Amino acid sequence: MRLRTTVAAALGALALVVTLPTSASAATGDFSYKFTGLDGTPQSATLHDPQSPGCVVLPEVADPGSSEPAFAPHNDTDVWVMVFTEPNCTGDSWTLRPHGNPATDRLKLRSVFLTDRH
Numbered sequence: 260m261r262l263r264t265t266v267a268a269a270l271g272a273l274a275l276v277v278t279l280p281t282s283a284s285a286a287t288g289d290f291s292y293k294f295t296g297l298d299g300t301p302q303s304a305t306l307h308d309p310q311s312p313g314c315v316v317l318p319e320v321a322d323p324g325s326s327e328p329a330f331a332p333h334n335d336t337d338v339w340v341m342v343f344t345e346p347n348c349t350g351d352s353w354t355l356r357p358h359g360n361p362a363t364d365r366l367k368l369r370s371v372f373l374t375d376r377h
Contacts, residue, residue, distance in 0.1 A: 286311040286373050288336035288358070294319045294329040304329075311338050311373035314348040320369050321346050328367035334359050339376045342368040 291305040294317070302319070309315060320329045323345070334340045334355035342362075344350035348370045355362065357377065 284311055284375060285309060286336035286338040286340075290332070290334055290336055290340060290371065290373070292317065292329040292332045292368065293364070295327050309336065309373055311336075312375040314370055314372045316346045316370045317368065323369065328369050330367050331362055331364045332366060332368055332371070333361035336373065337377055339374045341372040341374070342366065343370045343372070344368060346370050348372045 285308045287308055289305050289307055290309055291303060293301055293303045296302040296319075304317070304319060306315065317329050320326045328344065332340075332342050332355060335358055337357050339357060340355045341348070341352045342355060343352045344367055346369045350369075352372075353362075353366060
């Protein structure tokens with residue numbers, strides 16, 4: 260009788276674990292970058308605690324036909340980030356370490372891939 264009760268309890272616990280929704284993870288910290296606004300002035304934007312892992316297309320510079328790429332990325336999150344020269348995490352890429360120094364203005368980007376690697 261005890262074995263049946265133990266097995267039933269274990270199966271019930273397993274069913275609860277399997278049906279729990281998986282929580283979305285997020286990088287902790289900020290990823291920031293600069294871009295040229297529509298009026299030609301320098302602007303800056305920051306992604307606060309961005310979702311990871313995953314690709315983020317930077318909305319201000321998503322269309323290569325109508326905007327210059329963003330520049331000077333700064334990864335102040337707790338995960339490794341790859342920056343890409345084209346939308347949808349395509350084109351040339353560079354890797355930025357967690358809590359690194361700001362990159363130079365010469366580093367251009369249109370999208371970023373945030374890893375889940377700390």
